[in-house]
Amino acid sequence: MDLEMKKIPTISSICEGGEGRYTYDALMYQDILRYSILHNYDYPAFKTFTVYGLTGYLIDHFSPFINEFKELSKRNKSRHNKILSKLDGVKSKVDDLVNLGLIEQFEPSRASRGSTITNRYQYTESGCLIAWILEGAKSRKKLLAEEQLYNLLDIDYVDTASSHDVFVLGLYTKYRQRGVFGEFVIDILRARLNDSNAKIMNMKELFLNLGVLHFTDKDKATLHSELWSETMNELDEEMKKYVLQNIKLEIEQEMERQVKYIRGFEELRYQLRNQPNILALEGVCQSCGLPSPIQIEIIEYLENTKLLPSDPILVRCRICKKYASITVPQI
Numbered sequence: 001m002d003l004e005m006k007k008i009p010t011i012s013s014i015c016e017g018g019e020g021r022y023t024y025d026a027l028m029y030q031d032i033l034r035y036s037i038l039h040n041y042d043y044p045a046f047k048t049f050t051v052y053g054l055t056g057y058l059i060d061h062f063s064p065f066i067n068e069f070k071e072l073s074k075r076n077k078s079r080h081n082k083i084l085s086k087l088d089g090v091k092s093k094v095d096d097l098v099n100l101g102l103i104e105q106f107e108p109s110r111a112s113r114g115s116t117i118t119n120r121y122q123y124t125e126s127g128c129l130i131a132w133i134l135e136g137a138k139s140r141k142k143l144l145a146e147e148q149l150y151n152l153l154d155i156d157y158v159d160t161a162s163s164h165d166v167f168v169l170g171l172y173t174k175y176r177q178r179g180v181f182g183e184f185v186i187d188i189l190r191a192r193l194n195d196s197n198a199k200i201m202n203m204k205e206l207f208l209n210l211g212v213l214h215f216t217d218k219d220k221a222t223l224h225s226e227l228w229s230e231t232m233n234e235l236d237e238e239m240k241k242y243v244l245q246n247i248k249l250e251i252e253q254e255m256e257r258q259v260k261y262i263r264g265f266e267e268l269r270y271q272l273r274n275q276p277n278i279l280a281l282e283g284v285c286q287s288c289g290l291p292s293p294i295q296i297e298i299i300e301y302l303e304n305t306k307l308l309p310s311d312p313i314l315v316r317c318r319i320c321k322k323y324a325s326i327t328v329p330q331i
C-alpha cells in the first residue's frame with residue numbers, strides 16, 4: 001500500500017513557503033490565478049478558458065517552464081508539443097483550484113473542430129479576488145488592484161448581505177474615501193495568505209474577523225477606530241446588535257482555538273449565550289498561574305483592547321478569586 005498521501009490543497013497552499021520562498025506548486029497556483037486577470041478585465045462578464053490555452057500562457061509566463069524550455073534538448077520542440085508535455089500537470093493544479101472554489105468547471109462540450117471533447121473553465125469571483133490580492137503587491141498595479149477588489153467585494157455583498165456584511169461594506173467605503181483601502185484590506189489579506197503558520201482552509205477563513213482590525217501603529221489604529229465607530233453609529237439599533245453578536249461569535253471562535261482550559265471557557269461561553277453584549281475569553285492569572293475564563297463587555301473590549309489599545313484591562317480570577325490578576329488578552 002502506498003502510504004504517501006496526496007496533500008489536500010487549501011487556500012494557504014497558494015502562498016506556501018511565504019513571499020520570496022514560494023514552493024513550485026505555490027508559484028504555479030499563483031500564475032494560474034494570474035491568468036484570470038487577462039480574462040476578466042471586463043468583470044462581471046466572465047470569459048471561459050481551456051487547460052490547453054492556460055498551459056500555453058504558462059509556457060510564456062511561469063518561470064520554471066520558461067527555464068526548462070531554454071534547455072538545448074527542449075528548445076526546438078514545437079509549441080504544441082511543449083503544451084502537450086505540460087498539460088497533465090497543469091490540469092491537476094486546475095482541479096485543485098476547482099476543489100477550492102476558485103475555478104468552476106463547465107459541462108464538457110464539443111470542440112469547434114473535430115470530435116474531441118474539451119473541458120471549459122471559468123474563474124470564480126473568489127479566484128479573481130485572490131489574483132487581485134496577489135497582483136496588488138506590485139506597486140504599478142496597486143491602484144488598479146484596489147479598484148478591482150473593491151468592485152468585486154461590492155458585487156459580492158449585494159445579494160447576500162447580512163447585517164455584518166453591510167457593516168463591513170460600509171467600512172470598506174470609508175477606507176476608500178480616506179485612501180486606506182489598500183492598507184486596511186488588501187495588505188491584511190495578503191499577509192494572511194503569506195503567513196506560513198496559518199492554515200487557511202477556505203475563503204470564509206481568509207475573510208474572517210475583517211470587521212475589527214488591530215493595528216500596533218498608533219496613527220493607523222486611531223484612524224481605523226474613528227472610521228469603525230462612525231460606521232457602527234450609522235447602523236440602526238437592531239442591526240448594531242446583530243453586528244456585535246457576529247463579532248462576538250468570531251472572537252469567541254478564535255479564542256476557542258487558543259484556550260488552555262477548554263471546559264471552563266465552554267461553560268462561561270454557554271452562560272453568556274443570551275447576552276450578545278458580553279464576551280467570553282480566557283486569560284492566565286498572575287496570582288495562581290492558571291488559565292481562567294473571563295468575561296468582558298464587548299464594546300469595552302473592542303475600544304480599549306483591540307481598536308485603540310490603552311492600558312491593559314485587569315479582571316478578577318474566577319479560580320483563585322484574586323482581583324485584577326488577569327490581563328484581558330487581545331484576540
Ligand SMILES: [Zn+2]
Nearest residue numbers: 285288317320
Ligand atoms: Zn487565579
